[in-house]
Amino acid sequence: MAARSAAAQSPDPLIVEPQPWAQGLGDGVDVTPYGLPIRFEQDVVRRNVPWLTADTISSINFTPIHALDGTITPQGCAFERHHSGAIELSKQDYRLMVNGLVDRPLVFTYADLERFPRENHVYFCECAANSGMEWAGAQLNGAQFTHGMIHNMEYTGVPLRLLLEEAGYDPAGKWVYVEGADASSNGRSIPMDKALDDVLVAFKANGEALRKEHGYPVRLVVPGWEGNLWVKWLRRIEVTDAPVESREETSKYTDTLADGSSRKWTWAMDAKSVITAPSPQSPVPHEAGPLVITGLAWSGRGAITRVDVSTDGGASWQTARLAQKGTPMALSRFYLDVQWDGTEMLLQSRAMDDTGYVQPTKTQLRAVRGLNSVYHNNGIQTWWLHADGSVENVEVS
Amino acid sequence: MAARSAAAQSPDPLIVEPQPWAQGLGDGVDVTPYGLPIRFEQDVVRRNVPWLTADTISSINFTPIHALDGTITPQGCAFERHHSGAIELSKQDYRLMVNGLVDRPLVFTYADLERFPRENHVYFCECAANSGMEWAGAQLNGAQFTHGMIHNMEYTGVPLRLLLEEAGYDPAGKWVYVEGADASSNGRSIPMDKALDDVLVAFKANGEALRKEHGYPVRLVVPGWEGNLWVKWLRRIEVTDAPVESREETSKYTDTLADGSSRKWTWAMDAKSVITAPSPQSPVPHEAGPLVITGLAWSGRGAITRVDVSTDGGASWQTARLAQKGTPMALSRFYLDVQWDGTEMLLQSRAMDDTGYVQPTKTQLRAVRGLNSVYHNNGIQTWWLHADGSVENVEVS
Numbered sequence: 001m002a003a004r005s006a007a008a009q010s011p012d013p014l015i016v017e018p019q020p021w022a023q024g025l026g027d028g029v030d031v032t033p034y035g036l037p038i039r040f041e042q043d044v045v046r047r048n049v050p051w052l053t054a055d056t057i058s059s060i061n062f063t064p065i066h067a068l069d070g071t072i073t074p075q076g077c078a079f080e081r082h083h084s085g086a087i088e089l090s091k092q093d094y095r096l097m098v099n100g101l102v103d104r105p106l107v108f109t110y111a112d113l114e115r116f117p118r119e120n121h122v123y124f125c126e127c128a129a130n131s132g133m134e135w136a137g138a139q140l141n142g143a144q145f146t147h148g149m150i151h152n153m154e155y156t157g158v159p160l161r162l163l164l165e166e167a168g169y170d171p172a173g174k175w176v177y178v179e180g181a182d183a184s185s186n187g188r189s190i191p192m193d194k195a196l197d198d199v200l201v202a203f204k205a206n207g208e209a210l211r212k213e214h215g216y217p218v219r220l221v222v223p224g225w226e227g228n229l230w231v232k233w234l235r236r237i238e239v240t241d242a243p244v245e246s247r248e249e250t251s252k253y254t255d256t257l258a259d260g261s262s263r264k265w266t267w268a269m270d271a272k273s274v275i276t277a278p279s280p281q282s283p284v285p286h287e288a289g290p291l292v293i294t295g296l297a298w299s300g301r302g303a304i305t306r307v308d309v310s311t312d313g314g315a316s317w318q319t320a321r322l323a324q325k326g327t328p329m330a331l332s333r334f335y336l337d338v339q340w341d342g343t344e345m346l347l348q349s350r351a352m353d354d355t356g357y358v359q360p361t362k363t364q365l366r367a368v369r370g371l372n373s374v375y376h377n378n379g380i381q382t383w384w385l386h387a388d389g390s391v392e393n394v395e396v397s
Numbered sequence: 398m399a400a401r402s403a404a405a406q407s408p409d410p411l412i413v414e415p416q417p418w419a420q421g422l423g424d425g426v427d428v429t430p431y432g433l434p435i436r437f438e439q440d441v442v443r444r445n446v447p448w449l450t451a452d453t454i455s456s457i458n459f460t461p462i463h464a465l466d467g468t469i470t471p472q473g474c475a476f477e478r479h480h481s482g483a484i485e486l487s488k489q490d491y492r493l494m495v496n497g498l499v500d501r502p503l504v505f506t507y508a509d510l511e512r513f514p515r516e517n518h519v520y521f522c523e524c525a526a527n528s529g530m531e532w533a534g535a536q537l538n539g540a541q542f543t544h545g546m547i548h549n550m551e552y553t554g555v556p557l558r559l560l561l562e563e564a565g566y567d568p569a570g571k572w573v574y575v576e577g578a579d580a581s582s583n584g585r586s587i588p589m590d591k592a593l594d595d596v597l598v599a600f601k602a603n604g605e606a607l608r609k610e611h612g613y614p615v616r617l618v619v620p621g622w623e624g625n626l627w628v629k630w631l632r633r634i635e636v637t638d639a640p641v642e643s644r645e646e647t648s649k650y651t652d653t654l655a656d657g658s659s660r661k662w663t664w665a666m667d668a669k670s671v672i673t674a675p676s677p678q679s680p681v682p683h684e685a686g687p688l689v690i691t692g693l694a695w696s697g698r699g700a701i702t703r704v705d706v707s708t709d710g711g712a713s714w715q716t717a718r719l720a721q722k723g724t725p726m727a728l729s730r731f732y733l734d735v736q737w738d739g740t741e742m743l744l745q746s747r748a749m750d751d752t753g754y755v756q757p758t759k760t761q762l763r764a765v766r767g768l769n770s771v772y773h774n775n776g777i778q779t780w781w782l783h784a785d786g787s788v789e790n791v792e793v794s
Contacts, residue, residue, distance in 0.1 A: 012504060014492045028454050030453045037431065040487050040488065056427045068604040075432060076433065086425075117732065120466070209434060211435065216435050
């Protein structure tokens with residue numbers, strides 16, 4: 001086994017010479033009322049792919065999942081997607097209308113929302129287009145870009161059910177239509193069963209106020225379902241008897257099949273996983289010996305129960321260690337601690353959830369869905385680890 | 398019951414006039430590679446109490462718990478305490494020595510640490526001096542200042558046990574002495590049983606690298622035990638047969654009793670709670686009617702099982718709702734949803750953990766510990782909510 005450490009008697013100047021940082025005083029507490037990452041971590045940021053959308057206003061960036069560990073995503077580097085830019089809307093100016101098939105159309109201020117019972121849950125939010133470029137084969141060289149349209153935060157909010165009850169929703173109301181206060185309005189229809197089940201009208205993420213780019217002061221949280229439904233700067237909830245069939249749920253966020261027809265109402269994000277390290281942006285910096293393989297797994301239909309890892313492109317599998325018992329609609333972190341022999345590996349992971357679903361290969365997905373899709377690609381990802389420690393995005397058949 | 402909302406037909410200009418933020422484009426994704434809170438939240442920051450220590454180098458600031466919800470503390474506003482300032486130490490320059498009663502004294506680089514199996518856990522970190530000023534009576538008018546020397550994050554790190562095993566610790570080694578790379582070194586002795594149990598050598602918090610002020614790149618995580626043991630910029634771990642009895646565990650971080658003798662080795666933080674809203678910095682902004690009372694509870698000896706809330710200064714108690722099942726040595730969020738009659742209340746909370754321990758009153762604590770203590774004040778806090786919604790820090794006998 002290769003060494004993971006040097007002997008303490010090594011003439012390493014960082015050990016035997018006085019350490020400069022121990023010779024004087026550091027920063028006082030007044031330096032950082034609100035702290036930012038240290039300058040050495042300046043590359044661990046959201047990144048966009050400039051050619052992906054027409055300009056940055058209608059665009060998206062990606063969480064640096066290749067550089068993170070654990071499961072919580074800090075708001076500062078959690079991916080953001082918006083259709084007409086991130087707007088600035090104060091709590092004082094905030095209004096939320098509940099109308100349509102209700103006994104009492106209502107308008108809530110932010111202060112009103114704070115008077116309803118709150119819940120806390122950790123949930124992932126994944127853009128339906130996450131990994132979308134990979135339908136056409138291995139395209140983007142980095143986990144941040146192939147799988148980084150996801151984040152996982154602890155939300156605090158009011159169950160949407162309570163607001164619908166306050167307004168007195170009509171039993172004829174089978175859907176809610178939700179829209180944001182930004183110019184795009186990003187309107188989406190959600191079945192009433194889901195609206196009454198676990199949807200939150202959220203105002204905090206990871207304990208603090210939502211960031212501007214995540215919908216400050218209020219966004220919708222739709223556990224397990226595609227991120228486009230998680231309407232930011234939430235302005236209006238209309239109870240309707242039928243779906244609106246808006247732009248965002250017809251020409252967009254539907255899945256065109258091989259025959260040209262489109263699947264719609266494909267809201268839930270199926271079980272998926274990705275190895276975050278080693279990965280193209282997180283190469284192996286050492287020689288053969290102990291190596292930690294780690295990644296993320298999630299399911300929009302329940303809790304992750306198991307993740308398998310292959311080092312030979314899917315020919316054989318080992319069950320990875322889950323850092324914690326999986327919880328519904330939240331990221332799970334997995335680890336596989338291996339002795340690397342220093343030769344190339346084809347790394348894959350496959351997730352399983354408590355419905356019994358097993359993450360499919362890209363080949364299996366394409367056999368059912370064809371090649372016309374953009375959204376809902378949950379196929380198994382392959383990273384080719386070379387002997388020099390570098391990693392490439394590849395496909396195996 | 399007072400209204401929690403206005404009728405939708407209200408002539409509120411924010412509803413009936415075009416909303417300016419819906420008329421144009423907001424920020425693109427290139428604006429915030431790493432995001433910060435929106436400017437409206439600029440008061441939700443760490444604050445210090447200038448007179449508490451001689452200068453800001455040897456000082457502390459406080460988490461704005463009065464303005465947060467949920468349980469996770471963002472690193473950016475998580476309290477920090479250091480004894481000679483926050484130092485800047487790169488991963489490249491980082492070294493960790495394990496020496497003393499070991500078969501093989503070793504030095505680990507940061508890259509070495511990344512090759513050991515990792516764990517993830519959410520734990521609170523509380524300064525032993527949290528609420529320390531309150532021994533002398535109600536002193537500080539705000540939950541941030543009375544109880545804000547606490548944060549709660551998801552840590553990723555290597556069990557200390559694995560590093561001790563790698564070095565081959567001697568069975569005669571009953572303690573470890575841990576020290577930091579800053580000028581203060583902040584050396585502390587930890588019993589070997591604890592070191593082998595759940596202590597982590599951590600490099601990530603809430604998924605990302607530790608912040609400079611939290612010990613970047615590596616700090617110790619000592620679940621449930623006082624924050625001073627959570628050595629930042631961790632430099633050395635020496636296996637010893639006896640405690641070192643350093644400055645930080647003799648003249649400091651001991652509890653002087655009424656007779657002048659001092660308790661020492663009082664590492665575990667006993668069960669404690671505080672109502673974060675309403676509180677002096679989070680007054681009630683509305684009239685009588687629905688009111689959410691919320692707060693935090695924690696125990697360094699296990700999981701929170703129950704929190705009771707009193708609105709009459711401890712004469713009667715109601716069991717609050719825990720947002721999630723308590724987990725060991727982590728913050729729990731509690732809520733009590735009440736109909737406020739608009740008159741004054743004396744708000745208190747008391748925590749219970751899975752050892753059966755019940756948080757004591759300040760009077761009970763003082764009967765046992767006297768008035769000479771600075772540390773380990775876990776007494777029940779009282780907030781006096783006035784009819785106008787303002788809140789004061791008071792004591793009830």
